[in-house]
Amino acid sequence: MLQMHHIAKVYRTETVETAALRDFNLSVVQGEFVAVTGPSGSGKSTFLSIAGLVETPSDGRYVLDGIDVSRMNDNQRSHLRNQKIGFIFQAFNLIPDLNLIDNIEVPLGYRGLRAADRRELAHSALAKVGLSGRATHYPGQLSGGQQQRVAIARALAGTPPLLLADEPTGNLDTQMAGGVMELLEELHSGGATIVMVTHDLNLAERAQRIVKVMDGQVSEIQRGTRLHSLD
Numbered sequence: 348m349l350q351m352h353h354i355a356k357v358y359r360t361e362t363v364e365t366a367a368l369r370d371f372n373l374s375v376v377q378g379e380f381v382a383v384t385g386p387s388g389s390g391k392s393t394f395l396s397i398a399g400l401v402e403t404p405s406d407g408r409y410v411l412d413g414i415d416v417s418r419m420n421d422n423q424r425s426h427l428r429n430q431k432i433g434f435i436f437q438a439f440n441l442i443p444d445l446n447l448i449d450n451i452e453v454p455l456g457y458r459g460l461r462a463a464d465r466r467e468l469a470h471s472a473l474a475k476v477g478l479s480g481r482a483t484h485y486p487g488q489l490s491g492g493q494q495q496r497v498a499i500a501r502a503l504a505g506t507p508p509l510l511l512a513d514e515p516t517g518n519l520d521t522q523m524a525g526g527v528m529e530l531l532e533e534l535h536s537g538g539a540t541i542v543m544v545t546h547d548l549n550l551a552e553r554a555q556r557i558v559k560v561m562d563g564q565v566s567e568i569q570r571g572t573r574l575h576s577l578d
């Protein structure tokens with residue numbers, strides 16, 4: 348699903364150069380649930396931005412779902428991003444003055460789907476996260492955990508082949524975090540490929556593989572507690 352070969356990323360300002368990633372190598376196969384963890388500043392967000400076609404690597408090769416995206420221009424990358432990637436953010440990033448269904452439809456709008464199809468996909472995604480009855484509610488009427496479920500519905504509505512989650516439980520208390528994690532596990536059981544960045548080692552443990560990042564490199568890969576369907 349995702350292969351990164353010798354990826355480097357250097358951020359340059361007028362005065363400073365920061366090597367955020369250097370010789371970063373990682374493969375994620377279809378249907379895998381991978382947690383990426385490591386100290387603040389180690390390069391996790393940078394990895395996720397490159398994986399999600401938001402940033403381009405300074406060097407190295409990135410193959411997403413069989414497509415070499417290393418040399419794509421901005422237009423090609425954003426087109427592919429809309430087709431291939433569902434994002435889940437720490438801060439949910441729902442639009443406060445759109446109701447839940449309209450929020451979920453936002454990314455579907457970039458995929459050239461007809462209005463009726465968008466609506467149907469959005470309702471089915473909302474049902475998947477257990478919030479069917481709330482279609483016309485607004486984000487502010489929901490708890491943080493519920494808002495994150497809506498954000499997850501938005502990410503999965505177009506059935507993108509890859510879900511990327513950046514600290515998806517970072518803004519939630521332990522109980523709501525547990526609920527969101529269970530939802531991700533359920534989606535994984537249904538076949539989703541998930542890459543989740545988290546500081547929380549207890550959550551990381553629940554993935555199939557734990558990728559530890561240190562100083563812009565993969566320092567260690569461990570097995571998590573979640574069973575491999577290929578075993």
Ligand code: ADP
Nearest residue numbers: 358365366367386387388389390391392393394
């Ligand atoms: P993490 O997500 O693990 O905290 P990041 O990927 O955000 O790490 O950052 C890795 C390094 O790259 C840090 O030193 C950070 O300050 C730097 N960095 C990240 N994004 C930028 C940017 N847009 N401009 C300059 N430096 C950046």
Ligand code: ADP
Nearest residue numbers: 358365386387388391392393396437513514544
């Ligand atoms: P996280 O909490 O996920 O580790 P960070 O706080 O490291 O994220 O970064 C948040 C955002 O700020 C990211 O988009 C990152 O690219 C950007 N960023 C991080 N460090 C710097 C920096 N030194 N200069 C500019 N932007 C940065």
